[in-house]
Amino acid sequence: MRLVVAGSPAAAVPSLTTLAASEHEIVRVITRPATPQGRKRLLTPTPVALEAQRLGVPVLEARRLGEIEHELHPLSVDLGVIVAYGALVRPPLLSWPRLGWINLHFSLLPRWRGAAPVQHAIIAGDSETGATVFQLTEGLDEGDWYARLVTPIGAQRTAGSLLDELSRTGAALVSEVVDALAAGTANARPQRGVVTLAPKLTRDDAAVRWAEPVEAVYARVRGVTPEPGAFTRWGDQVIKIHEAAIARDTAPIPAGTMLRAAGRVLVGTATRPLELLRVQPAGKQPMSAADWARGLPVDSEPVFA
Known part of the structure; x- marks a missing residue:
């Protein structure tokens, strides 16, 4: 299939790398714009942008997909894949790929919908978390899910170390779902359970x-x-x-x-x-x-x- 991959932080890099090594073609990578970093405030591309450049995949930078809608619509794309891009996908771009968009989310949905699921799971004292690949909809992390994995949190894990593990295991999970969608064998199921929210952490x-x-x-x-x-x-x-x-x-x-x-x-x-x-x-x-x-x-x- 022809894919568009949207992501920004280091946690999205393993998914991009894994999909680039598959039989599918990534026609564009979408990421957030470069930002000033470090004491010298040097303009620095996102980790996803740097990996896309290494892979030789064309990159589009945008704070919101609506900013580049005119560049996306002419492309023929079967599926959009999102991993921690940092912005919502709204109509009409939500239905622009032939099969819509799938999202790799680092929680066991519907628990911890939102921007900081790993952090909130640890703070709340959860014994386990995981990753879920689901169909993107207009609602916040509400779509039917295709696959998930469960990971024990442990008594000493930090959010950083746990997110690093989930980004790697989740990359394999999202690749499996992409293959299943290409083969027509993917089966989506509705989310069930108590909804909890994981907003972005503040100071x-x-x-x-x-x-x-x-x-x-x-x-x-x-x-x-x-x-x-x-x-x-x-x-x-x-x-x-x-x-x-x-x-x-x-x-x-x-x-x-x-x-x-x-x-x-x-x-x-x-x-x-x-x-x-x-x-x-x-x-x-x-x-x-x-x-x-x-x-x-x-x-x-x-x-x-």
Whole structure:
């Protein structure tokens, strides 16, 4: 079949690479425009754009598909494939490919419809998540699904590591569905179950709530790592938390209070303490929490907020 693939972040690259290696032809790749990145604010293409260039596939950049509608309609396309493109597909482009569009979504739909399904699944304490390939409709992630896979989340996975795994396993899943659609053997089923929403995370979502049980605190830290990144406040300073763990065999500490003990940095929660392993004070590079704590005044008793 002749395909159009729309995607932007690194999580969409494995799907593009897998489809490019298949018997199908990718006639265009659609991605978000290049944006300023890094301290020097250099204009940088999306990871999908860079991979498409490596593959020699023509790239169209657009914030919304409507911006390039005049370039798409003349193309003869059998199927559109979307993986984390970052914008909705609306009529008439929704029905422009002969078979419409399919979407690879990183959740077990209808749980966690929206922009940040992996992050919300971890923050909520879900034991498993997965990926679903479904038929795109006007509603938010509401279409009938063709295939899915289930993945245990585990007790220590971050959103970044889990999304990396799902992007690779999901690439194989979307390729199987494309093959089935080409062969006429694909079977779509309606979504069933309780709908939950996964909106894009804000900075407030990344603020640690020390008054919660340690499992919830740890889940939030993992769910917002690497983006937008967990943080807490100590006085007027913002401290980013890059890595932490649930402390074992330790006595409770008042919520938000830090204890330095035997080279460990412990912070109290509503239940057991959380051990800080790697942090980043404002204006500094990431460092071990123990090194950071050693640089504090001996008589200081920080309380985080």
